[in-house]
Amino acid sequence: MENIYDMHLEKTEANYEPLSPLSFIKRTAMVYPDRPSVIHGDKTYTWKETYERSVRLASALHKMGIKKGDTVAVMGNNTPETYEAHFGVPMCGAVLNTLNIRLDAEAIAFILQHGEAKVLFTDREFSDVTKAAVARLERKPIVIDIDDALAEGGELIGQEDYEHFISKGDLEYDWSGPADEWEAISLNYTSGTTGNPKGVVYHHRGAYLNAIGNALDWNMQQHPVYLWTLPMFHCNGWCFAWTLAAKAGTNICLRKVNAKNIYEAIEEHKVTNFCGAPIVLSFVINATEEEKKPFEHKCSIMTAAAPPPASVLKAIQDEGFDVTHAYGLTETYGPAVFCAWKEEWNELPIERQAYQKSRQGVRYTLEEGLMIADSETTIEKPWDGESMGEVCFRGNIVMKGYLKNPTATDESFKDGWFHSGDLGVKHPDGYIQLKDRSKDIIISGGENISSIEVEDTLYRHPDVAAAAVVAKPDVKWGETPAAFIELKPSAGSVTEEDIIKHCRDNLAHFKCPRTVIFQELPKTSTGKIQKFILRDGLRKEAGEL
Structure with missing residues (x-):
């Protein structure tokens, strides 16, 4: 039965607009047109310029026939082009698929085929992998080069470069947000726990809300200076690509993440925030005295994956950083859980705080x-x-x-x-x-590694009878794959180096075991390998049990 609050109180254009993070950049370009938006090397763009470049990108894609629901892939590093794609691609109704630059050609080819990418923007540095991936495809996307001056090596393999492509776009292109906030905005692939990776689809509403959630729950200041130590390809940079537009912040691009570059950026740009896996904390802690730069302002780090040990937490705090631990999955737009800190915990001993x-x-x-x-x-x-x-x-x-x-x-x-x-x-x-x-997923450097995929590779070695891969605690990477191997009776002299080389010849290098142990594997009465025994043994060695 209709009630009084349903009578002539319908949804209209005046009182309802589908939520989309595209609205953030439009507003910020109007309110703060001259504030720096993206800094990359010696290039600095303002929010007005980043917005205009995004509109030109959208227009150029539209002119080439890209329409609503088409997939546009980006094999890009943390550069202005990758950042602009987070706005320009969905502005024309297309869906953004940022590719994991650490994957091999076979995995990239599967993703391009499964996602039905019509256009592929690729950074020159990754041209070898991209070329090999595209060669595997029956239906090939249009390839456009990102010719970044800071890229190392590679070649141009596309029909034109990014700058020339967007120059053909119309600055007056009349883009609009989604008609329905449930429409797809991006496609992100998991690392694949049992075979091929799965394509996770984000909608405009979720991207909008998680971008706001990042700022809200991390207490980000207005106009934050954000250092891109987290890959933009990973869950759309945990949605921080859109958060920075909402907060009218400054994106500091970083192609190479190491201690020297992190500290130099903090000193030069007064960085207030950055994110990353435990390896980023390791870079900061293990920096040499020459690499470290003093700073007096507050710098906050959000870290995910393996929780930081007490020694790491103390070392980070001693260096002047404030750490927030978060958790999420590709399926939850990145972080969706965080350790909300309570003031009374500041009085606890450092071990209890950890x-x-x-x-x-x-x-x-x-x-x-x-x-x-x-x-x-x-x-x-x-x-x-x-x-x-x-x-x-x-x-x-x-x-x-x-x-x-x-x-x-x-x-x-x-x-x-x-x-x-x-x-x-x-x-x-x-x-x-x-x-x-x-499913024994290993999280190393913030990237998911399927133990099953690594085991399948190990079993292809002619001397391997049985294999089990588990996570080994690692101060730098959070976790790394450790392989336990039973050799065949007929096996000759097989070394740890032989096994690792076999894996590196057949897998993306970040997925390969860093430790190989030859022993009889513990099994149940039915012959199932008891991985928890192996995992617990490594944790005891690391002092975690």
Whole structure:
């Protein structure tokens, strides 16, 4: 039955607009046209210029026939071109697919084919991998080069370069946001836990809300100076590409992430924020005295993946940085959980502070649900810090689903919750803490590595009888793959170096084991390898158990 609040109170153009992060850059270009938006080497763009370049990109894509729902891929580094693509591609209705530049040609080819990319922008430095990937495709995208002056090596392989391409765009192009905020804005691929990676589809509403959530829950100041130590290709830079436009901040691009470049950027640009995996913390801590630069302003770091150990946390704080630990997945637009800090915890000993920060925490303000549940029944587990279950999410910053994969989508959305596959507990104060990862995913340097994929490669070695790959704690990378190998009786003299070389010949290098141990593998009575025994042994060696 209609009530008084439904009578002539319809949604109209005057009172409803679909949410989209594209609105952020339009507003900021109007309000702060002359503020610096992107700095890359000796180039500095203003927000007016970045907006205009994004519009030209959208127009140029439109002129070449790119339409709503088409996929535009970018094999790009942290450069102005990759940043502009986060606005210019969806401005013409297309869907942005940023590619993991660390993948091999076979994986890139699969993604381009599965995502049906019509156009591919590629950084000159990655031309070898890109050329090999495109050569594998029956339906080839139009290739356009990003000819960055700071790129090392490579060649131009496209039909034209980016600057020439956007110069053909019309500055007066009448772009518009999505007609429905549920429309896709980007496509991001997981690292693939059991075979090929899955295409995670983001919508405009989720991108808008998580961009705001980043600023809100991290207490980012207006006009932050953000250093791109996190790859822009990873979950669209955890949605910070759009956050910076909302906050009218300055993007400091960084092609090479190392201690020297981080400290120089902090000193030169007065960086206020940067993100990254534990390896970024390692760079900062292990910087030489020559690399370190003094700074007096507050600089905040958001780190994800493996929680920082007490020694790392103390070392980071001693250097003048403030660390926030976060957690999320590609399927949740990047970080959707963070360790909301409480002032009274500042009085705790550093070891206790480290424990508090090691807990993944509570849901983002703009996420609606987070619980630890029984994987089968989706019934919530007690808040006792001991009852282990699956981490489940619900809300507007959960993906639309997996591209062309209805079975996986339906399975992940079982009982009205997104099932992450990660296992954890919830403490009495409502903070969750991860305890294990299903499917034995290894997170190294912020990148997911499938143990199954590595094991499949190991089994292709002629002398390997059995193999198990598990995560080994690592101060620099958070985790690295460790391979436990049983050799065939007929095997000759096989060394650790032989196994690692075999993997490097067949896998992207970041996925390869850094440690190889030859031993009999622990098995159940049915012959299943007991990985937890191997993993726990490595954790004991590292002092984590």
